Amino acid sequence: MILGADPLLSGNVDLTAVLIVLMKVGIAFAFLLVAVMLMIWFERKLISDMQNRIGPSVAGPWGILQTLADGIKLFFKEDLIPNRSDRFVFKLAPYLSLVPAFLVFAIVPIGGDFRDGKEGIVTWFGRETLVQVADPPIGILFFLAMSSIAVYGVMLAGWSSGSKYPLLGAVRSSAQMISYEAALGLSIATVFLMSGTLSTNGIVADQSTWNWNLVTTGVVPFIIFVIAGTAELNRPPFDLVEAEQELVGGFHTEYSALRFALFFLAEFMNVITMSAIAVTLFLGGPNGPILIESVSWIWPPFWFFLKVGMFLFVFVWLRATLPRLRYDQLMDLGWKVLIPASLGWFLLIAALNIANDRQWQSWIVIMVGLLGMSVGALALMASIRKAKSQRASQEFEEAT
Amino acid sequence: MGYLQGFAVTFRKLWEKRVTVPYPENKRVKPARLHGRHVLNRYEDGMEKCIGCELCAGVCPANCIYVRGADNPEDNPVSPGERYGFIYEINYLRCIHCDLCVEACPTQAITETKLFEFSFTNREDAVYTKDELVVDETTGLPQHLPWEDWRPGEDLQTSAWMRATSPNGSSEYVGKVAWDSELGYGIRAPEDNKIEDGE
Numbered sequence: 001m002i003l004g005a006d007p008l009l010s011g012n013v014d015l016t017a018v019l020i021v022l023m024k025v026g027i028a029f030a031f032l033l034v035a036v037m038l039m040i041w042f043e044r045k046l047i048s049d050m051q052n053r054i055g056p057s058v059a060g061p062w063g064i065l066q067t068l069a070d071g072i073k074l075f076f077k078e079d080l081i082p083n084r085s086d087r088f089v090f091k092l093a094p095y096l097s098l099v100p101a102f103l104v105f106a107i108v109p110i111g112g113d114f115r116d117g118k119e120g121i122v123t124w125f126g127r128e129t130l131v132q133v134a135d136p137p138i139g140i141l142f143f144l145a146m147s148s149i150a151v152y153g154v155m156l157a158g159w160s161s162g163s164k165y166p167l168l169g170a171v172r173s174s175a176q177m178i179s180y181e182a183a184l185g186l187s188i189a190t191v192f193l194m195s196g197t198l199s200t201n202g203i204v205a206d207q208s209t210w211n212w213n214l215v216t217t218g219v220v221p222f223i224i225f226v227i228a229g230t231a232e233l234n235r236p237p238f239d240l241v242e243a244e245q246e247l248v249g250g251f252h253t254e255y256s257a258l259r260f261a262l263f264f265l266a267e268f269m270n271v272i273t274m275s276a277i278a279v280t281l282f283l284g285g286p287n288g289p290i291l292i293e294s295v296s297w298i299w300p301p302f303w304f305f306l307k308v309g310m311f312l313f314v315f316v317w318l319r320a321t322l323p324r325l326r327y328d329q330l331m332d333l334g335w336k337v338l339i340p341a342s343l344g345w346f347l348l349i350a351a352l353n354i355a356n357d358r359q360w361q362s363w364i365v366i367m368v369g370l371l372g373m374s375v376g377a378l379a380l381m382a383s384i385r386k387a388k389s390q391r392a393s394q395e396f397e398e399a400t
Numbered sequence: 401m402g403y404l405q406g407f408a409v410t411f412r413k414l415w416e417k418r419v420t421v422p423y424p425e426n427k428r429v430k431p432a433r434l435h436g437r438h439v440l441n442r443y444e445d446g447m448e449k450c451i452g453c454e455l456c457a458g459v460c461p462a463n464c465i466y467v468r469g470a471d472n473p474e475d476n477p478v479s480p481g482e483r484y485g486f487i488y489e490i491n492y493l494r495c496i497h498c499d500l501c502v503e504a505c506p507t508q509a510i511t512e513t514k515l516f517e518f519s520f521t522n523r524e525d526a527v528y529t530k531d532e533l534v535v536d537e538t539t540g541l542p543q544h545l546p547w548e549d550w551r552p553g554e555d556l557q558t559s560a561w562m563r564a565t566s567p568n569g570s571s572e573y574v575g576k577v578a579w580d581s582e583l584g585y586g587i588r589a590p591e592d593n594k595i596e597d598g599e
Contacts (some may be wrong), residue, residue: 050410054420321410 018123024133025106032105036268037067043268043316050320070261084162085254093160094255094262097153100146101269106133107142107200108276111286111301115206122297128266130201131286131300139198140188143277144181147232150270151177154234154241157263158251169250172327173234173241179334180231180238186342187221187228190349191281204285214282217349222282224342226314229274231334234267235315237322240330275311276304283307340380343372430554435497436516438490439542440534441509442583448478448534449509449580450485456501456510464494465501485509488530493523508580512543517549540584 041056041064048055056063081087111131112122121128136142153176158170192198195206196218207213214222215358231238242250252263279285288303290296325333356363421428441449452469470486478484501510520526525547535542542555581587 046414048420050413052413052416052419054418054422057422317407317410321406 007334015056016125016127020129021133025128028105028133029102032102032272035272036265037071038064039268039272039312040067040070041065041265042312043319046316047320050317052150074257074261079257079259080254082254086160086162089156089160090254091259093153093157094259094266095153096156097266098262098269100150100153101266101273104143104146104273105269105276107136107139108132108273108280109135109201109204109285110276110304111297111327113296113300114205114285114287115290119211132201135199135201137199139203139353140192140197140199140277140281144185144188145152147177147184148181150266151181153263153266154251157255161251161254163254165247165249166251166253169241169243169247169253172247173251176234176240176330176334177232178246179331180228180338182226183334183338184228184232186339186346187224188281190217190221190342190346193346193353195215195347200280200285204287205278207284208287210284210287212284212287217282219343220345221342221349222278224338224345225278225282228334228338228342229278230318232314232384233270233274233295235271236319237324238330239324240327243324252269271312271315272308275308275315277310279304281305336380336384340377344376359366420477422436424549425555427551430514432514434512434514434516435499435543436513437492437495437518437528437548438484438501438512438533440485440530441511442535442537442540443480444581444583444586446537446583447480448484449507451479451481451507451509452483452485453506455504455506459500459504461498461500462494462496464491466491472491487532488533489527490533491527492520493526497537514554515542515548515550518545518547520547535583538584540582541580 043054044066045063056066059065059069081090108133109130111253122131123129154173154177157169158166158168158173161167175306191213194213195203197203197206203213210264234241242252244250247253252260255263286300286304288299288306290299292299348366351365351369352362354360355362443449452467454467454469457465457467466487466489467485468487469483472478472482472484497512497516499512502512525545532543532545544550544555
């Protein structure tokens with residue numbers, strides 16, 4: 001059953017159950033929209049703070065309604081469709097990037113009591129349920145699938161515009177997002193190995209005793225996940241997709257009014273969902289100390305949002321600090337560093353798991369594993385150097 | 401760890417003072433020699449300084465000044481001497497605020513204020529007529545027109561150029577008062593240390 005382990009849907013499904021599900025969907029939807037609004041404001045405010053500026057300050061207190069004002073403005077603007085565009089695909093593309101952004105959030109547990117093996121089950125209106133819209137057994141694979149569909153949104157938007165800069169942006173984006181998805185998936189795979197489940201609820205429940213995957217997987221997959229995630233989101237320093245100085249606006253150059261707003265919405269929603277996924281996978285999701293027992297229900301969401309907020313801060317901080325990568329540097333980083341590193345770490349974690357099962361000496365496994373990894377790294381470096389020199393000599397021959 | 405220093409820089413900036421001034425509410429103090437819109441000055445007895453010689457119009461590189469001189473009415477003269485500026489118009493859609501008209505003026509009748517924050521709603525407002533340019537008859541302050549945004553105090557020191565340099569540009573006149581009195585201010589003291597090396 002695709003809706004999976006939610007106890008709400010395991011018994012007989014009556015009207016109350018359906019209403020609870022609808023309520024959860026509504027809350028998740030509204031939460032995401034408000035969160036995006038605040039995230040855009042937060043990003044603009046924080047980045048201006050980091051640049052000694054003031055940032056939005058007119059709309060509402062501290063300019064907090066600036067996003068709303070922008071949204072209203074975009075809503076009333078003329079919606080242009082270029083003459084040479086493929087009209088159907090051009091109209092479809094914004095939704096292809098928006099809908100996956102919404103859907104991914106459905107699998108994120110944002111609350112629930114995970115202490116003492118309770119597996120995050122709460123009781124609402126006399127029904128036991130999970131504080132997430134859906135808990136499919138495929139779990140994180142659903143996230144990977146959705147982020148792949150988001151690539152289509154960007155790619156088709158660029159292609160259907162019938163214009164050269166969007167097309168360049170789209171080609172870049174598909175290459176970038178596909179190659180970084182490999183590293184992203186491999187770093188997530190180590191989490192699967194440690195938790196033994198794909199279900200997000202299961203992954204969070206597995207981290208309920210302070211044994212966060214951040215530590216148990218050895219930090220490296222987390223770092224790879226954050227870097228690959230930033231690239232997947234097309235955020236600086238990996239925003240080659242919409243590199244303003246080179247491509248005007250990249251894939252959304254030809255978009256205006258509400259369709260542009262949808263892309264913008266999807267982009268920032270993806271930032272939030274990516275942060276939520278990272279928190280779920282590596283930082284224990286809503287796990288955290290219950291400080292005041294009488295309001296114990298408030299603490300898991302509090303910890304969850306605190307962790308997500310920390311991620312959002314880091315994303316903005318990255319943007320404020322790092323200049324954009326060159327395209328070949330981007331590809332080098334993805335294919336020659338992140339994918340081999342995440343693959344090697346994945347193998348190391350797998351070996352450690354087997355060592356645990358068969359009672360081998362774990363330090364010997366680690367030593368052998370690290371040795372194997374460094375041999376592999378050396379081989380990789382040697383082959384890259386060889387390929388480079390071969391290419392150089394080839395070019396030299398062609399030139400002379 | 402050279403990679404992380406950049407993060408420290410951006411993080412430090414969070415606590416630093418903001419450079420931006422929230423503009424329409426707060427304004428920075430403008431430099432003394434800022435070239436804003438013009439005024440037509442008066443002598444201390446209220447007579448206009450302009451003699452309608454059209455030198456300003458002749459020198460204007462943007463062709464934005466239109467002047468017509470006329471003979472002073474004998475019973476009620478507008479300016480001391482024979483002639484006065486009968487029509488005086490400056491088109492601020494063309495003016496580049498180069499200050500050449502101020503330098504050309506033989507009687508220091510036209511000077512530039514520090515006022516520049518206008519928002520016209522039609523082109524006719526952009527053409528300042530003599531009635532709008534001439535300073536107040538008793539205080540010597542420029543008129544506050546409805547489309548101009550300035551606060552009390554920003555209209556002071558309207559003849560910035562004359563006090564900033566000696567009238568003929570020669571360094572021999574530095575520190576010497578070599579210009580006429582102004583309505584509302586009298587003869588002002590020369591500015592110090594504005595031209596540091598004599599030549």
